[in-house]
Amino acid sequence: MENLPKKVRSKKLNTRVDLTAMVSVSFLLIIFFMVVGELSKPKIMDLSLPHNDDGRISCGPMREGENRSITVILDKNNRLIYYMGLLDSPIIAPKEIQYGKEGIRKELLSRKQNILGYSSRNLKPENIIVIIKPSKKSNFKNLVDILDEMAIAKIETYAIVPEFTPEEYKLLALK
Template identity: 30%
Template sequence: MCDVAFLLITFFMLTTTLQRPKTMDLFLPKDVDNPEEQNKVKESQALTILVGEKNKIYYYEGTGENVSKDPVNLLKPSTYDLQSGIGKVISDKWKSVIQNSGGRDSMIVIIKPTDSSSYNNVVTLLDDMNIYSVKKYALVDISDNDKKLIDIKEQGQPQANANAAQ
C-alpha cells in the first residue's frame, strides 16, 4: 500500500502545473538630462487618464494642451467599467488611431493618478492596458494644471469664472 501511495503522490506532483506568477513586464525609458531628447507624443495619438479620489476617473484626448481652454466640456468623467466606461474609451481611441495613423502601436495612454487616488484603481487601469493590448502607456505624476482641471470639472464652473479665479 505504501508503494502505491508513494507512486500516486509522485505522479500527481509531476503532472500538476504550478501557479504562474501574476506580474506584468514594465519597460522603463532611459533618463535623459536634456528635455529635447525625450520622446514626443503626437496630440492625435494620445489619451490622458486622470485618476481621482473616491473612484473618480476623468479623461481627455491628447496631452492636455487644448483642455485648459474649455475644461468643463473637454475633460470627461468615466467609470472603471470595461464595456461602457474607460474600457470603451480606450477601445474607441485605439480604433481611431489605427484608422488615422495606420499603426497599431502608435497610440499612447498617459495615466496620471492624484495623491489621493487608490492603488487598486491604478492597477485596474494597468490591467486595462493589458486587456486592450495597448503597447505604449506611461504612468506620470499629475501636474498642478490637471489638478485644477479636476477641481473645475467637479465644481462645474464655467471657464470665465475659472480664469477670473486665477
C-alpha cells in the same frame, strides 16, 4: 684525529616558489579589466525621428504625439477623467468616465480603432500612447484596475506619471 670536529654539512633547502597567490591575483586583474572595458563602451539608443514623404528626416513642428495620446487621471472616490491630446487644445475634451467594460475599456478600444483617422501617417492602431496620472488621493486599487484595462485593451505603450500640470490641478478642482 679522534678529536677533530666533524664537518657539519648544511642542509640544502628546496627553493621552490609558490605561485598560487600570483595566479589568483592575475585572474582577478583580468576579470577587473574585462569588466571595466565592457562598462566603458558607449551605450547607444536608437532614436526614431519622423520622415517626410521623400524619406528625409524632418524635425519640423509635427504634432503626431498629441493625435495618439490619451491622458487618464485617477482621483479620489474612484473618479476617472480622461482626455485626448493636449489639455489646452484637446482633441477630446476632458470628461469623467467609469472603470470597466462599458467605461474606460470601451473608450480605449474605440480610440485605438480611430487612431488612423487622426494620423497623417499610416500608424498602426497599437501606437496609441496612454499617460496614466494617479493623484495623491487616488488609491492603489484604481491604479491596478487601469493597468488591467491596458492589458485587456492590448495597449503596449503607457506610462505612469505622478506629476500634474497646473491645468490638470484646476481640472481636478472643478469636477
